[in-house]
Amino acid sequence: MSVRLCDGIEIELSDGTRVVCDADNPDGDIDVVTHAHGDHFPEGDATVVCSALTASLARARRDEPLQRVTDDRIDLIPAGHVAGSRAAVVTDPDGTRYCYTGDVCTRSRFYLGGFEPPDCDVLITEATYGEPEYTFPDHQTVADEILSWLEELESPGLLFGYALGRAQKLQLLAQKAGVERIFVTDAVRRVNASIEDHRHVVFDVQQYNSDTTLGEGDVLVLPMTTARFDWIEDLCAETDAVKAGFSGWAVNSSFKFRGNYDITFPLSDHCDFAELCAMVETADPAHVYTNHGATDTFAEWLTSAGYQATALRRNQRSLGDF
Numbered sequence: 001m002s003v004r005l006c007d008g009i010e011i012e013l014s015d016g017t018r019v020v021c022d023a024d025n026p027d028g029d030i031d032v033v034t035h036a037h038g039d040h041f042p043e044g045d046a047t048v049v050c051s052a053l054t055a056s057l058a059r060a061r062r063d064e065p066l067q068r069v070t071d072d073r074i075d076l077i078p079a080g081h082v083a084g085s086r087a088a089v090v091t092d093p094d095g096t097r098y099c100y101t102g103d104v105c106t107r108s109r110f111y112l113g114g115f116e117p118p119d120c121d122v123l124i125t126e127a128t129y130g131e132p133e134y135t136f137p138d139h140q141t142v143a144d145e146i147l148s149w150l151e152e153l154e155s156p157g158l159l160f161g162y163a164l165g166r167a168q169k170l171q172l173l174a175q176k177a178g179v180e181r182i183f184v185t186d187a188v189r190r191v192n193a194s195i196e197d198h199r200h201v202v203f204d205v206q207q208y209n210s211d212t213t214l215g216e217g218d219v220l221v222l223p224m225t226t227a228r229f230d231w232i233e234d235l236c237a238e239t240d241a242v243k244a245g246f247s248g249w250a251v252n253s254s255f256k257f258r259g260n261y262d263i264t265f266p267l268s269d270h271c272d273f274a275e276l277c278a279m280v281e282t283a284d285p286a287h288v289y290t291n292h293g294a295t296d297t298f299a300e301w302l303t304s305a306g307y308q309a310t311a312l313r314r315n316q317r318s319l320g321d322f
């Protein structure tokens with residue numbers, strides 16, 4: 001049995017079965033995709049264990065189909081990260097239970113319930129915010145701050161967040177704040193449509209195009225990747241728009257300068273440090289592997305707290321003795 005980081009997370013079961021999760025080019029006996037963020041789903045078409053919504057989002061985002069299959073050895077449970085995201089609970093024929101979280105969030109917010117950690121022997125967790133300085137205010141506090149800011153907006157607001165995840169929450173917050181004209185880009189609109197098909201949620205928004213003129217109090221929700229594009233700078237110069245960034249990284253002031261934002265809020269789709277710690281405590285595994293982000297710091301912290309913890313390194317085999 002082993003867990004390793006190759007092209008994705010690879011779990012080798014006691015009978016030699018290879019379970020490959022979130023690989024660019026999945027080649028396992030069983031392949032799993034946890035959610036439809038670009039760094040987690042395959043480059044081309046593939047046959048994988050994933051949620052129906054993740055398969056739909058993959059089509060909406062890339063036109064390359066994910067064929068869904070199920071497998072008795074894989075149980076998908078809500079990961080609380082973005083719509084359709086799942087953690088994979090893998091049961092070895094010898095009874096060992098692995099849980100691979102993918103990206104994960106234990107806070108319930110909007111139409112997403114928080115991740116409920118299952119009992120498992122081996123936990124493979126992301127560690128994006130696996131350092132103590134990344135502690136977020138509670139969700140309601142952050143949401144209330146964003147609502148107050150939106151309600152007092154005296155110029156157009158450009159709201160930057162990932163097209164899948166933050167962008168939908170920002171639209172819902174803008175709706176709640178009573179913003180009359182909410183615009184989204186095509187990338188965000190396509191993601192919205194998939195989520196509306198699978199969830200009881202409606203995004204009451206309009207598509208932004210080159211003919212749109214933004215005025216006072218209008219909101220445009222855009223993918224974070226566009227924050228430094230020239231046309232955004234031109235738009236700000238023309239309309240006096242303010243740029244707002246939304247991410248867990250906002251607890252660190254460098255996020256504001258890197259994205260050239262006027263204001264930032266720590267709205268995140270991941271666990272913060274305390275939540276990662278609480279998740280491990282609840283799952284109570286015999287061994288924890290950390291992957292992505294502050295892998296070393298978090299593994300060291302877990303070790304000092306009495307856990308067997310290992311930071312995964314690419315292509316290094318970690319043999320388990322559980």
Ligand SMILES: [Zn+2]
Nearest residue numbers: 035037081103
């Ligand atoms: Zn993600």
